[in-house]
Amino acid sequence: MPKTIALYLAAIVLGSSLVWWVANGRDDGQMATEEVRFALRQSADIGFSALRPLTRQDGLDTAQVALGRQLFSDTRLSKDGSIACVSCHRFEQGGADGLPRSFGVGGAEGVINTPSVFNSDLNFVQFWDGRAGSLEEQVAGPLHNPLEMASSWAEVLPRLQADAALRDAFASVYPAGITAETVAHAVASFERSLRTPGAPFDRYLAGDxxxxxxxxxxxxxKFRDFGCISCHQGVLLGGNMFQKFGVMGDYFASRKLQPADLGRYNVTGREEDKHVFKVPSLRNVALTAPYFHDGSAAVLTEAIGVMGRFQLGRELASEDVxxxxxxxxxxxxxxxxxxEAP
Structure with missing residues (x-):
């Protein structure tokens, strides 16, 4: 092993040990002050588990965001003009819709729980199974899904292009006008603006x-000590890795499997990807019940208990939950x- 790498690894081990010792032990016979323990916990969080405050997305084109916001509420994206993106991603419900599964055109019921659109630009992939690598790519999914908008670009674009005001607005922002690419880009630009900083935990990470x-x-x-943080990490406390649902127990043993339960397997076809899903972000999680890909946990405390049982292999006491x-x-x-803007 090169000397520089060995020294780096040694520094990490020593540093993490020192953080634990000072934060939990004694120094010259005196317990470290709460302020010192707090500062050291902050250092450990930011340095080792990469938790950091959520910030707004800077540098977005305001005209593109405005067009995307308009399209996000435009029912012309659906086959019969009955639903829009906002129908399943309600801002007052944390960017989700409060249902186990959403309903699309003609009352068709979806097959999987709708994830929050908030902070979605920070997800490393989109959808539970990670089948879209970008927000632009994600836009086309619901539009073409027969259980959601049940439409197509061939149907949608002529409707939008027939709107003179919208056509002029697009021409002033996108030289190509209204195309599948520019519509997807505008919607994705709006979605990139949907970050939700300012949570109490953000202020805590910033030193308060x-x-x-x-x-x-x-x-x-407890979240750290029990091991929740091993998957729910980073600025989103999730959204940056895949994980099997049922690491410490078979979550699916007592139920009839549905195609959506196969998770990433539906994308890759690999046996090891069965029941593997993108780890969801925990940002705004108190607003986005019900939980999991199947919407089976109605309340947050129920979801925590399930995660303890099947991901951590432990029954959590009610006070821990x-x-x-x-x-x-x-x-x-x-x-x-x-x-919030008009």
Whole structure:
């Protein structure tokens, strides 16, 4: 092993050990002050598990965002003009819709729980099974899905191009006018604006020890100590990796399997990808019940218990569940400015 790499690894081990020792042990016979322990926890969080405050997306073209916002509520994207993107991604419900599965054109029921559109630009892939690599690619999914908008670009584009005001608005922003690519780009630009910073946990990570209640701080420590943070990590506390649902137990053993339960297997066809899903972000999770790809957990405390059982291999005590729920509630941020603006 090269000397520089060995020294780097040694520094990480020593640094993490020092953080634990000072934060939990004694220094010259005195317990480290709460301020020191807090500062060291912050250092450990940012340095090792890459947790950091969520920030707004800068540098977006405001005209493109405005067009995307208009299209996000435009029912002409659906076959019969009955639904829009916002029908299943409601801003007041954390960017989801509060249903186990959404309903599309003609009352068709979807096959999987609708994920939140908030902060989705930070997901490493889109959809539960990761089949879209970008927000632009994701836009075409619901539009063509027969259980959602049940439409196609061949149907949608002439409708939009017949709108003179919309046509002029697009021409002023996109030289190509209204095309599949420019519509997808505009919608994706709006979605990139849908970040929700300012949660109590963001303020805590920024150094405000009082931003979390004592119960939420206890829940945060349990969240780390139990191992939840091994998958729910990064700025989104999720959204940056795949994981099997049922690491420590067979979640699907007592049910009839549905195609959506196969997860990433539906994309890759690989046996090892059965029941593998993108780890969802926990941002605004208190607003987005029901939970999991199947919408089977009606409330947050139920979801925490299920995760403990099947992902951690432990039955969580009710007081532990309550503390973790308090922490997760601290992940609720502010509505994006692009939603609040007239």
């Amino acid at each position: 020890a009082s931003a979390l209640s004592p119960l939420a701080q206890e829940g945060y420590e 309550g503390a973790i729920a308090a922490f997760l509630e601290s992940l609720t941020g502010r509505l994006p400015e692009s939603v």
